[in-house]
Amino acid sequence: MRRALAFLEAHPDQDVTVADIAAAAHVTVRTIRLAFRRHLDTTPVGYLRRIRLHHAHEDLRTADAGRGDSVAAIARCGLAHHGRALLSAGIQAINQAVAKDQHAISFPEEIHRNGPGHLAIVDLPFGVEAADVVARPGKLASGLRLPLDQVWPDVATGHPGRLALWVGYERATTMEAPPWPLLKSGSVDVFQPFPLFITPRMETVNAMLSFRNWLIGGQPGSGKTFLLRLLVLAASLDPRAEIRGYESKGVGDFKAVEPVCAEYGNGQDDETIARAAALIKWLYHTECQQRAAKISHYHELGLAPENKVTPELASRKGSGLHPLVAWSSPRSVSCAPKDSWSASRARACSSANPQRWPPTPSRPASTPRSWISLPRCAHRRPPTGEGRPR
Structure with a gap:
C-alpha cells in the first residue's frame, strides 16, 4: 500500500491506470483493488481522483487574478x-x-x-x-x-x-447500490412515502402508493420486474393492505409474493387470463361503486375530507376502505418492423382471443408493460356468490 500511495502522490497529473498502480506496488491488479477497498474503502482510481480534487481545491483557493489565474486556466492534475x-x-x-x-x-x-x-x-x-x-x-x-x-x-x-x-x-452503471432499506426490517404506510430508488449520488428517493397509478415499461432486462416486485413487497409491509395480482408470462417471476397476495395467478392459459380480466372488471364495476357510496357516507359524517380516504379512515375497523393494491405483469411483446407494424397489428387483433388483453393500438408494443394501481374506491374481497370467479 505504501508503494501504491507514493506512486499516486508522485503522478497526480498523469493518465494512470490500475495496472500501473499494481505494477508500482509489485502486486496483481486484483490484489491492489482488494487492498484499497479494505484499507481505504475506495478504489485505486477513486483515491487518485481525491488527490486531483485536493490539488484543484488548492488552485482555486490560491488563484490570483493579478497573475492571470482564471477558472478556465485551472485544469492541471488530470481533474x-x-x-x-x-x-x-x-x-x-x-x-x-x-x-x-x-x-x-x-x-x-x-x-x-x-x-x-x-x-x-x-x-x-x-x-x-x-x-x-x-x-x-x-x-x-x-x-x-x-x-x-x-x-x-x-x-x-x-x-x-x-x-x-x-x-x-x-x-453509475458500475457502482454497487446499497441494500434496500426495507430488506431486513421496517414497515410501510401506503399513505406515506417509502424508500424505493437510489440516485448515483447514493441518495434515497422515496415513492408513494396511495392515490398513485404506476405504469412500468422499458427494454428487456431494464428492471421492470424487480421494480414491480419491490412495490408489491412494500405494500405487503402495511398490515392494512390487501394485494391482488396476476402475471401472464408464466415463468413465476412473482411466485415469491404469492404468500402476501389475497389473489394471485400465473400463466397464459384461458382460465388465468379470464380471472385476471374478471379482477379488473370487479375493481371498476363493483368495487369502486361500493367504495364511492361508503366515502360519500363518511364525508357526510365529516370523516372523509374532500371525499378522500384518510389513513385514519382506512384503519377504521369495519369501514371497508382499507387499501387495496392491484397489480399485473403482462407477458413480453416483440416489436415488429416499422413498415410492417400496421399489417401485423391488424393480424394480431383479428386473430387474438377476445379474452386476452389486446396490443396497445397507439404505437408498437416494443416493450412489456406492468401496472400497479391503488384505486381510491378499492374494497375487500367479496364473499362467494357476488360474481367473483375463483
Whole structure:
C-alpha cells in the first residue's frame, strides 16, 4: 500500500491506470483493488481522483487574478475541469460573458466530496439559467472527458443561475447500490412515502402508493420486474393492505409474493387470463361503486375530507376502505418492423382471443408493460356468490 500511495502522490497529473498502480506496488491488479477497498474503502482510481480534487481545491483557493489565474486556466492534475466543460456546453451567453470577464463563472463554495463523487456549486454568468446547462449533459460530459453516466448536472438552490454539477468517481452503471432499506426490517404506510430508488449520488428517493397509478415499461432486462416486485413487497409491509395480482408470462417471476397476495395467478392459459380480466372488471364495476357510496357516507359524517380516504379512515375497523393494491405483469411483446407494424397489428387483433388483453393500438408494443394501481374506491374481497370467479 505504501508503494501504491507514493506512486499516486508522485503522478497526480498523469493518465494512470490500475495496472500501473499494481505494477508500482509489485502486486496483481486484483490484489491492489482488494487492498484499497479494505484499507481505504475506495478504489485505486477513486483515491487518485481525491488527490486531483485536493490539488484543484488548492488552485482555486490560491488563484490570483493579478497573475492571470482564471477558472478556465485551472485544469492541471488530470481533474475534469468544470469551467472548461461549461464553455463546451455550446451556450453562447456563457462564452461571451467569459470572453469579456474571466471571472464571469464563479464558485460560491469550494468543490467538495459528496457521496461517491465531488460536487461543484457554480454561479453562471448573469442572465444564464442553470436549466439551460442541465439540458446539455452530453456536451458537459464531452468537456469533462468523462462518460455520460458519470456527470449529473442539476439546478441548485438559491437562484435560477446557480448550477449543481456532480461528477462521480465511477460510472453509475458500475457502482454497487446499497441494500434496500426495507430488506431486513421496517414497515410501510401506503399513505406515506417509502424508500424505493437510489440516485448515483447514493441518495434515497422515496415513492408513494396511495392515490398513485404506476405504469412500468422499458427494454428487456431494464428492471421492470424487480421494480414491480419491490412495490408489491412494500405494500405487503402495511398490515392494512390487501394485494391482488396476476402475471401472464408464466415463468413465476412473482411466485415469491404469492404468500402476501389475497389473489394471485400465473400463466397464459384461458382460465388465468379470464380471472385476471374478471379482477379488473370487479375493481371498476363493483368495487369502486361500493367504495364511492361508503366515502360519500363518511364525508357526510365529516370523516372523509374532500371525499378522500384518510389513513385514519382506512384503519377504521369495519369501514371497508382499507387499501387495496392491484397489480399485473403482462407477458413480453416483440416489436415488429416499422413498415410492417400496421399489417401485423391488424393480424394480431383479428386473430387474438377476445379474452386476452389486446396490443396497445397507439404505437408498437416494443416493450412489456406492468401496472400497479391503488384505486381510491378499492374494497375487500367479496364473499362467494357476488360474481367473483375463483
